[in-house]
Amino acid sequence: MQTNQPEQLPAVATPGQAASFSPRNFAMLMLTSLLTSPGPTWDLLRFLIIGGFAELIRRFLMFVWSKLENQFWITATLEEWDRSYYWMMMWLSKRPEWTRARELSISTQSFGVGDIASLVEGEEDGNDQNKIRFLPSHDRTASLWYRGHYVRLSRSRVTEGMWTKQVLTMRILARDHKIINQLLLDAKGAWTVAKAESIFIYASDTRNEPEWHLVASRPKRPLSSIILDTGIKEKILDDARDFLDSKKWYTERGIPFRRGYLLYGAPGTGKTSIIHSLAGELGLDVYIISLSRSNLDDSVLQQLISDLPEKCIALMEDIDAAFHHSLNRETEKPEGTAAAENKEEGSKITLSGLLNALDGVGAQEGRLLFATTNRYEALDHALRRPGRMDVHVEFKLASQYQAGELFKRFYKPEKASPKKLLGAAVADGGESGKDSGYVTPSEERLVDIELPEDEKPLPSHEKKPYTTELVRLSEEFKAHIPDREISMAALQGYLMMHKGRPGDAIDGVEAWVQKEKARREKEVKSTVES
Numbered sequence: 001m002q003t004n005q006p007e008q009l010p011a012v013a014t015p016g017q018a019a020s021f022s023p024r025n026f027a028m029l030m031l032t033s034l035l036t037s038p039g040p041t042w043d044l045l046r047f048l049i050i051g052g053f054a055e056l057i058r059r060f061l062m063f064v065w066s067k068l069e070n071q072f073w074i075t076a077t078l079e080e081w082d083r084s085y086y087w088m089m090m091w092l093s094k095r096p097e098w099t100r101a102r103e104l105s106i107s108t109q110s111f112g113v114g115d116i117a118s119l120v121e122g123e124e125d126g127n128d129q130n131k132i133r134f135l136p137s138h139d140r141t142a143s144l145w146y147r148g149h150y151v152r153l154s155r156s157r158v159t160e161g162m163w164t165k166q167v168l169t170m171r172i173l174a175r176d177h178k179i180i181n182q183l184l185l186d187a188k189g190a191w192t193v194a195k196a197e198s199i200f201i202y203a204s205d206t207r208n209e210p211e212w213h214l215v216a217s218r219p220k221r222p223l224s225s226i227i228l229d230t231g232i233k234e235k236i237l238d239d240a241r242d243f244l245d246s247k248k249w250y251t252e253r254g255i256p257f258r259r260g261y262l263l264y265g266a267p268g269t270g271k272t273s274i275i276h277s278l279a280g281e282l283g284l285d286v287y288i289i290s291l292s293r294s295n296l297d298d299s300v301l302q303q304l305i306s307d308l309p310e311k312c313i314a315l316m317e318d319i320d321a322a323f324h325h326s327l328n329r330e331t332e333k334p335e336g337t338a339a340a341e342n343k344e345e346g347s348k349i350t351l352s353g354l355l356n357a358l359d360g361v362g363a364q365e366g367r368l369l370f371a372t373t374n375r376y377e378a379l380d381h382a383l384r385r386p387g388r389m390d391v392h393v394e395f396k397l398a399s400q401y402q403a404g405e406l407f408k409r410f411y412k413p414e415k416a417s418p419k420k421l422l423g424a425a426v427a428d429g430g431e432s433g434k435d436s437g438y439v440t441p442s443e444e445r446l447v448d449i450e451l452p453e454d455e456k457p458l459p460s461h462e463k464k465p466y467t468t469e470l471v472r473l474s475e476e477f478k479a480h481i482p483d484r485e486i487s488m489a490a491l492q493g494y495l496m497m498h499k500g501r502p503g504d505a506i507d508g509v510e511a512w513v514q515k516e517k518a519r520r521e522k523e524v525k526s527t528v529e530s
């Protein structure tokens with residue numbers, strides 16, 4: 001059979017046919033002879049042509065099928081790190097379907113909102129941080145009904161560079177697009193309710209594409225728990241509120257709608273704490289920009305700042321630390337010094353890069369920037385100037401007033417149940433002394449309701465010194481604290497050593513203060529020397 005092939009081929013170009021030769025005739029002739037002639041080579045070619053044709057038909061049918069499917073299914077893909085992913089995962093974790101599912105994933109993740117877990121049957125409620133949730137399994141398709149629509153869900157892991165992220169794909173059998181909006185709104189609504197009790201903290205991932213990731217959620221810290229001298233926290237809060245309400249005012253005057261706060265002063269005086277507390281009070285998320293990160297450079301910083309959401313708190317802690325010893329254009333460290341070496345290993349951002357990122361064209365509007373530093377004088381004037389840092393607030397070491405308030409807060413009794421508080425005005429009104437949260441003697445007398453036997457007040461000799469006595473003890477305590485020499489963090493640390501024992505805290509305070517002063521002096525001396 002093989003010997004026949006060479007004899008057939010020349011027939012294509014016989015002199016008689018040469019007159020009607022055209023590329024089309026030639027191709028047809030070749031195709032006909034291929035499909036009809038015998039032999040293994042021709043069999044193979046035939047197979048390839050028929051197979052190719054079949055593949056073409058398959059693809060066409062797939063195309064038609066996907067077009068048809070698209071008419072009836074709405075598909076949405078949600079990627080981890082995006083907020084919508086967390087809304088949906090939290091919403092899904094509360095769906096009853098998973099309690100009956102035969103195949104499911106178990107998670108103790110909180111999806112940013114720690115205290116809203118749907119409890120697994122049999123689990124006791126309480127302060128357990130690891131509440132269990134059921135979720136659809138990875139790489140399996142799960143289904144549920146939502147408002148009369150059939151929904152198919154699949155979770156998968158996608159690897160991009162060094163990171164693996166989860167992707168949730170939702171397909172809803174519906175023609176009207178509104179249903180997906182409704183589902184997202186429901187999920188977002190449930191999440192927002194839970195979020196009302198928390199603040200969300202985002203940090204940047206600069207290893208791959210620079211982008212923001214949700215890294216933690218914290219319970220809101222009441223502003224009254226931050227003890228500062230009269231009026232300071234109210235001043236910051238009012239200013240921030242006023243700014244957030246003034247977008248139109250800024251736009252009309254052509255002033256960039258941004259506000260910067262520089263909180264400076266000794267370590268442990270409440271700079272970071274007040275920022276988190278304000279975030280809770282204003283309902284804003286916190287975006288932490290760590291300027292000292294080794295892989296942060298000017299362009300990455302610029303992108304991160306321009307990617308901030310419209311209303312948020314951008315937090316730059318220890319803003320001076322990014323530039324080794326000083327954030328000052330004039331200060332150049334000689335080659336080979338420890339500082340110069342530090343720069344090699346540390347942040348690659350420059351002062352002009354930071355200034356550009358803060359108020360260049362790409363800088364986000366509407367954001368509140370909070371920067372903290374322990375070294376106000378080391379900051380370049382360009383960075384401190386209004387427009388970049390509009391409000392400068394000094395945080396000083398503890399005054400006697402602050403020490404006394406901290407003492408009262410620390411030893412105040414556990415919050416009484418609402419029933420016990422009926423008729424008792426527990427005032428909470430700022431530095432006037434009302435914001436300490438403890439019950440003053442006159443208020444105490446107002447409690448005059450019939451309590452169940454097991455909740456009856458203790459006889460006076462068993463009563464803990466929490467009211468008038470607490471005030472007296474706090475006066476005694478603060479008398480031992482020298483004004484502006486000890487940080488609030490150090491005072492808090494000392495009281496922690498005497499948790500539940502205010503008397504012991506007073507007895508040991510004098511000796512502790514002397515030790516603390518000596519430690520601080522040593523610390524200051526070694527800083528000056530270095």
Ligand SMILES: Nc1ncnc2c1ncn2[C@@H]1O[C@H](COP(=O)(O)OP(=O)(O)OP(=O)(O)O)[C@@H](O)[C@H]1O
Pocket residue numbers: 225226227228265266267268269270271272273274372373374395488489490492
């Ligand atoms: N004014 C304050 N009122 C109540 N608690 C305070 C105050 N200052 C500090 N603390 C407590 O001390 C600890 C440290 O405070 P924080 O981190 O806010 O200080 P900081 O000024 O940011 O310090 P650093 O400059 O070292 O970052 C926290 O646990 C906080 O509760």
